[in-house]
Amino acid sequence: MYLQQCRCDIKSIKMATYKQGIHGNFRGKVGNIVGSTWKGTGVMRIRPASVKNPNTERQQAQRQRFGLVGRFLQAHRYLVNIGFKAYTPGITAGNAAMSYNLTNAISGEFPEQAVDMTKVQISRGTLAPLTAAEITSSTPATVEVAWSNNSGMSNANETDHLSVSCYDADSGEAVYFLNCASRADGNVTLGLPAEWSGRTLHVLAFFNSLKNPSDTVSREMVSNTGYAGSLVLA
Numbered sequence: 001m002y003l004q005q006c007r008c009d010i011k012s013i014k015m016a017t018y019k020q021g022i023h024g025n026f027r028g029k030v031g032n033i034v035g036s037t038w039k040g041t042g043v044m045r046i047r048p049a050s051v052k053n054p055n056t057e058r059q060q061a062q063r064q065r066f067g068l069v070g071r072f073l074q075a076h077r078y079l080v081n082i083g084f085k086a087y088t089p090g091i092t093a094g095n096a097a098m099s100y101n102l103t104n105a106i107s108g109e110f111p112e113q114a115v116d117m118t119k120v121q122i123s124r125g126t127l128a129p130l131t132a133a134e135i136t137s138s139t140p141a142t143v144e145v146a147w148s149n150n151s152g153m154s155n156a157n158e159t160d161h162l163s164v165s166c167y168d169a170d171s172g173e174a175v176y177f178l179n180c181a182s183r184a185d186g187n188v189t190l191g192l193p194a195e196w197s198g199r200t201l202h203v204l205a206f207f208n209s210l211k212n213p214s215d216t217v218s219r220e221m222v223s224n225t226g227y228a229g230s231l232v233l234a
Helices: 007-012 057-075 077-083 093-104
Strands: 015-018 028-030 033-038 041-046 134-136 142-146 161-168 173-182 187-191 200-210 219-222 226-232
Touching: 057 077, 057 093, 077 093, 077 161, 077 173, 077 200, 134 226, 142 200, 161 187, 173 187
Parallel strands: none
Antiparallel strands: 015 041, 028 033, 033 041, 134 142, 142 187, 161 173, 161 200, 200 219, 200 226
16 A cells, blocks of 8 residues: 555654664654654654544545545556656655545545546656547457557657556456557457456556667656546456
């Protein structure tokens, strides 16, 4: 899971670092001071003040939002590590994805909040995105994805590689396909587990560019995530 500190906790914690003295690192609690070691550095912090009512509706709503986004990102953690790697320098891809989706991809009011699949993102970048996407499922346990080959427009290149996620929101599971087609292909057929037949799936996709056509590992740019739609898997 991607961990994010609640705003109320951040405001109430004060932290300091220190060098070892003749007694070594300080560990444990003395009053409201907690000593520990983080990445080899001695750290002391003040324990946050107790909250009189830790279960207000606002706090419940925030916990629900974290739970919803965290569940979605957990299913997409591998793709997120690619898609959000360069989005916000200085923080992890997982935390960048958590921050973005908490702000932009939750709909409804507590307790009926939900992840808005049309706005959720597993990638953010400046590469030309997926356009005119269409999905069908005409044979058992397969999804056909088609899109417009817009190579040559903006920074779109025919060698850009497509990654696709088929997400089951009911179970919180995803089957993903990394670099399963190129932009120039215009379509791809994906095989899913036979036991997934009958499930309602949401299909998300993004492009990443290669530094040169023969380089199948290094990625230079990534597009925003495109929502291709939802369907019941045949």
